[in-house]
Amino acid sequence: MELGDNDKRLLSEINVTPFVDVMLVLLIIFMVTAPMMIQGMDVELPKTTARAIDNKEENIVITIDRHKDIFVNNARIPQPQIKKYMQHLKETATGREVLLRADRSVPYGLVVEIMAQIRAAGIEKLGMVTEPLEEKR
Numbered sequence: 001m002e003l004g005d006n007d008k009r010l011l012s013e014i015n016v017t018p019f020v021d022v023m024l025v026l027l028i029i030f031m032v033t034a035p036m037m038i039q040g041m042d043v044e045l046p047k048t049t050a051r052a053i054d055n056k057e058e059n060i061v062i063t064i065d066r067h068k069d070i071f072v073n074n075a076r077i078p079q080p081q082i083k084k085y086m087q088h089l090k091e092t093a094t095g096r097e098v099l100l101r102a103d104r105s106v107p108y109g110l111v112v113e114i115m116a117q118i119r120a121a122g123i124e125k126l127g128m129v130t131e132p133l134e135e136k137r
Helices: 003-008 018-038 080-093 108-120
Strands: 059-065 070-072 098-102 126-130
Touching: 070 080, 070 098, 080 108, 098 108, 108 126
Parallel strands: 059 098, 098 126
Antiparallel strands: 059 070
């Protein structure tokens, strides 16, 4: 056996540097775009002094915008179907709290009517979303 025969072996090492570069670029892209993907309804909430709700898990959010359109987790639901839709959600999403967000220009009667439909669907955990009251100095 000669000394030169061992030099002709194939090297089967994987170069991970390009892979790491691509992963870092993807990480940066996701970090920049993730905050932009959060969407919601544009609602001007009433201001009040109340304690914050513990957000242990994903809540069901019902939004009433200034045009009196009703959204359940960003899906538009006609008002007559709220009770039926909430009954379905109660069966599939047990233990989740329902939060009601209503624009301050929405009539009080409509908010109470939606709350009554939610209660009629058998949902007991219902919270109201407001903005903190600004203290005057």
